[in-house]
Amino acid sequence: DADYVIKETDILALFRITPQPGVDPIEASAAIAGESSTATWTVVWTDLLTACDLYRAKAYRVDPVPNVADQYFAYIAYDIDLFEEGSIANLTASIIGNVFGFKAVKALRLEDMRMPVAYLKTFQGPATGLIVERERMDKFGRPFLGATVKPKLGLSGKNYGRVVYEGLKGGLDFLKDDENINSQPFMRWRERFLYSMEGVNKASASAGEIKGHYLNVTAATMEDMYERAEFSKEVGSIICMIDLVIGYTAIQSMAIWARKHDMILHLHRAGNSTYSRQKNHGMNFRVICKWMRMAGVDHIHAGTVVGKLEGDPLMIKGFYNTLLESDTDINLPQGLFFAQNWASLRKVVPVASGGIHAGQMHQLLDYLG
Known part of the structure; x- marks a missing residue:
C-alpha cells in the first residue's frame, strides 16, 4: 500500500527480501506483511468478523538493494494494537514467527525496526543503566x-x-x-x-x-x-x-x-x-x-x-x-x-x-x- 500514511504509534520493520525466481517483490512484501499480522495461506470467511483493514500490516515501500541483484528492502508498518504491552515474546512471535520459512522468498532478513514511544513506555528498560x-x-x-x-x-x-x-x-x-x-x-x-x-x-x-x-x-x-x-x-x-x-x-x-x-x-x-x-x-x-x-x-x-x-x-x-x-x-x-x-x-x-x-x-x- 504505497499510499499508506505512517502513524506515530506504528511499529515499523525493514526486511531484506530475496524473492524466488518469478515472484514479484511487491507481492512477496505484501505476503510477508500479511503473514506476520492477520493473514494466512488462504482466504477465510472469518476475516469478515474482524477489522482486517485496520489490523493487517501494510507494506508501504519496496526498494531495490543498491548494488545487489535480486534483493529488495521492504518497509512494513504494524498497528500497535497487534502487540501485547511489554512483551518481547509476543513481538517476536509476529515479526519473526512464520515468515522466514515462506516459499515465496529464497531468503529473508530483518534489518531494522522502529518502536513508537507509546510502545516503549510499556517496557521497563535496563535494570540499572x-x-x-x-x-x-x-x-x-x-x-x-x-x-x-x-x-x-x-x-x-x-x-x-x-x-x-x-x-x-x-x-x-x-x-x-x-x-x-x-x-x-x-x-x-x-x-x-x-x-x-x-x-x-x-x-x-x-x-x-x-x-x-x-x-x-x-x-x-x-x-x-x-x-x-x-x-x-x-x-x-x-x-x-x-x-x-x-x-x-x-x-x-x-x-x-x-x-x-x-x-x-x-x-x-x-x-x-x-x-x-x-x-x-x-x-x-x-x-x-x-x-x-x-x-x-x-x-x-x-x-x-x-x-x-x-x-x-x-x-x-x-x-x-x-x-x-x-x-x-x-x-x-x-x-x-x-x-x-x-x-x-x-x-x-x-x-x-x-x-x-x-x-x-x-x-x-x-x-x-
Whole structure:
C-alpha cells in the first residue's frame, strides 16, 4: 500500500527480501506483511468478523538493494494494537514467527525496526543503566576494563577464584564467567560463586576501589536462575550474568529481578551469530540490541571491530549508538534505517569483547570512542 500514511504509534520493520525466481517483490512484501499480522495461506470467511483493514500490516515501500541483484528492502508498518504491552515474546512471535520459512522468498532478513514511544513506555528498560552503574562503581571518564576467565571450562573452584583475584588485582574493574560455565561436575555453581567473591573482596580491599565479577546464573529453569541470582546477591556481588540463549521471556524476568534487587545485569550474546551473520537471511544484530534495551539488560556484547569476531566498523558503531543514545537519526552507513526516540529508557553498556588485547586499545578507542 504505497499510499499508506505512517502513524506515530506504528511499529515499523525493514526486511531484506530475496524473492524466488518469478515472484514479484511487491507481492512477496505484501505476503510477508500479511503473514506476520492477520493473514494466512488462504482466504477465510472469518476475516469478515474482524477489522482486517485496520489490523493487517501494510507494506508501504519496496526498494531495490543498491548494488545487489535480486534483493529488495521492504518497509512494513504494524498497528500497535497487534502487540501485547511489554512483551518481547509476543513481538517476536509476529515479526519473526512464520515468515522466514515462506516459499515465496529464497531468503529473508530483518534489518531494522522502529518502536513508537507509546510502545516503549510499556517496557521497563535496563535494570540499572550506564549512569547508575558508574555511580555504583565510582568510576568516571574512562571505559570499564574487564576480561574473561580462561580456560573457560575445567578449573576447580579454588583455582577459578585465584584467576579472579589475580585479574582484578592487576587493575581490571571486572572479571567474568564465560557463556558455558554454569554448574558442571568439575565445579558446581555455589563453589564458583564463593571462591569468585573471595577473590573480588580481596582485590577490592587491596586496591581500595569497587570491583566485580559477572556471576553467570544461567540455568535450566527460572527457579534455578532465581536461586543462583539470590545467592549471588547474598554473597555480595554487584553484578550477575545471563546468556541470550535462555530466551526473551527469561531475559525480561531476570531484568525485573535485577531492578528489584539493585543488581547490574550482564547479557552474553551466546548464539546470536546463528541468525545474525548471514547477510541475506536471519536478523541483524542491531534488532537484538533494540529488543534487549527494551527487555532490560544493562550490558550486552556488541562487537569490537578488531579481535577474533567479524564486524564492520560503521555497522558496529551503529550497534553502540543504538544502545547508548537517547535519540538516533537515520544513518544508512551505520545501518540505521529509522529514527528512534528511546522514550527515556536507560542506556545499555555495549561490551567490546572477543580476542582483543592491550595492544589494540588505541584502535578500539579510535573506532568506538
